[in-house]
Amino acid sequence: MIKAGQIDKGMGLLIKGAPFVVVEREFVNPGKGSAFVRLKLKSPTTGQTLQETIKSQDSVEDIEVVDRNYQYSYNDGEYFHMMDEASYEDVSVPMKTFEGYEFIMREGDSYRCTTYNDEIIDIQVPSKMVYLVADAEEAIKGDTVQGATKFVTTETGLRVRVPIFIKQGEKIRVNTETREYLERVND
Amino acid sequence: MNNLIKKRDIARLRGVLYSNIRRFFDSRGYLEVETPILSPDLIPEPTIDNFSTLFQNDFLGSRELYLLPSPEIYIKRLISEGFGSVYEISKCFRNNExxxxxxxxxxxxxxxxxxxFSEKDSVSLTVDMLRETALPSARGASFxxxxxxVMTVRDAVLKYSGLDLDVLQDEDEFRAAAFGKLSIKIPSGEPWxxxxxxxxxxxxxxxxxxxxLVFFTDYPAQINCLALRGEGDGSRYRRRWEVYAGGLELANCYAEETDPEVVRDYYRKEYDALLRSREGSGRVIPKSDAGFADIFSDFPSCSGVAMGLDRLLMLETGSSDINDVLLFPFSI
Known part of the structure; x- marks a missing residue:
């Protein structure tokens, strides 16, 4: 059991017998009342999300999770295939578990994953990642307005809005949470 | 350098906002007051923890003083003395949040x-005030x-959770119905x-x-506070509201209680609850009777609003973190 105040993003909790991952945590103090912690939880298996508000003194059942390194091999549209870097074993993870990360994760990269009962329930993606610009529209001639932008597609398939000077084959740094362009990266 | 420009900008915007607010209230005949933030008295409120400090004097001895969580205790004294409509911009302190x-x-x-004023009059006053005092850069903001x-708490709870507070007045029934909607077990005996x-x-x-802006009005009477109860069927609710903007709780308002007996009873209950929750915890326990209820023997009908100005500045500058609008973010 864990006290509400110690719950943090990325932790695993057992809710009505099923594992959930904490995706958001926020402290709330209603005008007249006890202190609460509001949680947004996600089921790694079904992708179902739950809102939950617990009192700061409440205890919640947490689950024993282990962090391990996995190499992302590929996805087949239904499952991500991850290779355990210690045992070289291939583990399939339902697409729902890493929902939103399919164009963020790069094949061949190593990621720290949270496991529960030997199943992957969450992934820790770096907050900034460098991508290769695989496809870029040509900047429209004559468009010299400052701050003008266009879309490019990275080698992982992520579409990012960038300044017009970015060209195909260049590298860019992207905030993986907001999917926003941060800067051009020169090798 | 960039950071310096940003900090100077925040300082300047805060100044403009404050002078706009002062102009708004001054032109409507409100008196600006300045009340102590270091006080020997506290309103006993179990849900608010206070900072305490020690007054020391070689001749008078020592005693505990508090940094006030809100200027309410002093402003209400001035109102009872006949000050009329007043406003104050003051530093407040809350511990253990x-x-x-x-x-x-x-x-x-x-x-x-x-x-x-009733609490309903305060809704339109607050909307006018926010619009008229907005920073030039925030005038087009959607909020x-x-x-x-404007919706009642009962309507909001019914709309978003399906639970009807009018029907679920019984503590056990409410707990059971709420548990049907929530996934974490609510401890038995948890108050309504x-x-x-x-x-x-x-x-x-x-x-x-x-x-x-979203105003929630008519909070359940079970939440004990110094807002008047409604009349007749409305007595299950209290005449108060809270306003939200951009997901932030920005301000609250009461139609202020004026009956000294009700105020006295409120303090007795709050003080007992405070003792129960804090005894042996080492947390601040103010003395039992600051004589505060006595000022209500001749208290005029009025409506009071408390608004967090750091949060208002966050909304008007598009900041999502309170520390972005503080020149010295709190860190320990």
Whole structure:
């Protein structure tokens, strides 16, 4: 059991017998009342999300999770295939578990994953990642307005809005949470 | 350099906002007051923890003083003396609250009390004030230009959770119904108002529109406070509201209680609850009777609003973290 105040993003909790991952945590103090912690939880298996508000003194059942390194091999549209870097074993993870990360994760990269009962329930993606610009529209001639932008597609398939000077084959740094362009990266 | 420009900009914008607010109230005949923030008295409120410090004097001895969580205790004294409509911008302090993007233990509050106003009058006054005092750069912000939503707490809870507070007055029934909607077991014996807060925080706060002002009116009477109860069927609710904008709780308002007996009874109950929750904890326990209820022997009908100005500045500058609008973010 864990006290509400110690719950943090990325932790695993057992809710009505099923594992959930904490995706958001926020402290709330209603005008007249006890202190609460509001949680947004996600089921790694079904992708179902739950809102939950617990009192700061409440205890919640947490689950024993282990962090391990996995190499992302590929996805087949239904499952991500991850290779355990210690045992070289291939583990399939339902697409729902890493929902939103399919164009963020790069094949061949190593990621720290949270496991529960030997199943992957969450992934820790770096907050900034460098991508290769695989496809870029040509900047429209004559468009010299400052701050003008266009879309490019990275080698992982992520579409990012960038300044017009970015060209195909260049590298860019992207905030993986907001999917926003941060800067051009020169090798 | 960039950071210096940003900090100077925040300092300047805060100054403009404050002078706009002062102009708004001054032109309407409110008196600006300055009350102590270091006080020997506290309003006993079990849900607010206070900072305490020690007054020391070689001749007078020592005694505990408190940094006030709100100027209410002093402003109400002035009102009882016949000051009329007043406002104050003051530093407030709250201890033992969670730290985060919306909280700082030291923050700035605007309080305004309007004589002969109901809480409903205060809704339109507050909308006018926010619109008229907005920073030039924030005038087009949707939370100011969109039509505000005003809805009762009962309607909001019914709409977003399906639970009807009119029907669920019994503590056990409410707990059972709420547990049907929530997934974490609510401890048996949990008071009605805590169950309400769970439901409200889970289903209502997360679902309300973020692009406009949302006023929730008529809070359940089970939440004990110094707001008047409604009349007749409305007596299950109290005449108070809270306003949200952009997901932030920005201000609250009461139609102020004026009956000295009700105030006395309120303090007795709050003090007992405070003792129960704090005995042996080492947390601040103020003395039992500051004589505060006595000022209500001749207290005029009025409506008071308390608004967090750091949060208002966050909304007007598009900041999502309170520390972005503080020149010295609190850190320990």
């Amino acid at each position: 969670q730290m985060g993007r919306q909280h700082s233990p030291e923050f700035t509050m605007l309080e305004y009390y309007t004589m002969a 100011l230009s969109s039509e505000p939503v 108002d805590d169950v309400f807060n769970r439901v409200f925080c889970t289903f209502v706060e997360t679902a309300i529109p973020r692009d406009r």
